[in-house]
Amino acid sequence: MTGFHEVQFPLRLALGTSGGPVRRTDIVNLSNGRENRNARWRDSRRSYDAGSGIKSVADLYAVLEFFEARRGRLHGFRFRDPLDWKSCAPGAVVSAGDQQIGTGDGTTASFPLVKTYGDGGTGWVRRIAKPVAGTVQVSVDGVAVAPANYSVDAVAGMVTFVPGQIPATGSVVRAGFEFDVPVRFDTDRIEVDLSHFDAGRIPTIPLTEILP
Structure with missing residues (x-):
């Protein structure tokens, strides 16, 4: 940007x-x-x-x-x-399961942060480009991922898993975070x-x- x-x-x-x-x-x-x-x-x-x-x-x-x-x-x-400044509702606490940011295919290591508004087939997916550093939490198939196993680009809003920790095919990748609006x-x-x-x-x- x-x-x-x-x-x-x-x-x-x-x-x-x-x-x-x-x-x-x-x-x-x-x-x-x-x-x-x-x-x-x-x-x-x-x-x-x-x-x-x-x-x-x-x-x-x-x-x-x-x-x-x-x-x-x-x-x-x-x-x-x-x-609207976090991945959950205003009165809730940010958690690693708040938003689905992707599905693993065994090779993709980087996932963009997103927030979905609405439900069912009417939801709108918003790209989150400016997460607040130090607030991003990640989970794979409902299990929290240790911060050492991924990095966060707070300038571009990307989560990247380290080699050996890339999500397997079909696994659901979710994240919670605070964010700013550019x-x-x-x-x-x-x-x-x-x-x-x-x-x-x-x-x-x-x-x-x-x-x-």
Whole structure:
């Protein structure tokens, strides 16, 4: 992922963030009253606004500094979605059995991290490109795999088994993890309103997801 900085937007500055997934669907109304629907995007794309209420001057400066270091919209960065940031439900604890990331064939050593939303034949599989280092747990056929038997690429979101530990044919590979969303600023301008002596606000800080 070019033009990307492996740094996280400060969590304390993201309080009050709004936003979520966005999809693009074309709807054509037919003469008989029915309609045709067509998905323009295969995957959804997250969009956020990290602007919030009154902040201290120190926090305002931290946003300004982070924005300048990214050169506005030029470089991407990591962002913690306040609702969807791990392989399980918000109130659950991450475990090695959370998400199926592949099926062994006896030769494939690397598996991309994914998260599935929904169930049955209607589920949508999301590629997870930015796992949080040190949080990934892996299991094969329900048995936890020792960390020494695999490596995790936290930049690309890949799990790679070491030689001699490659999953056998038909075995189910699962993983649990925390993750960030790769985003960029969706503006080249930050407006700071110093409405108080020692505090102020930035009304809007638009962010948009960078798809892998």
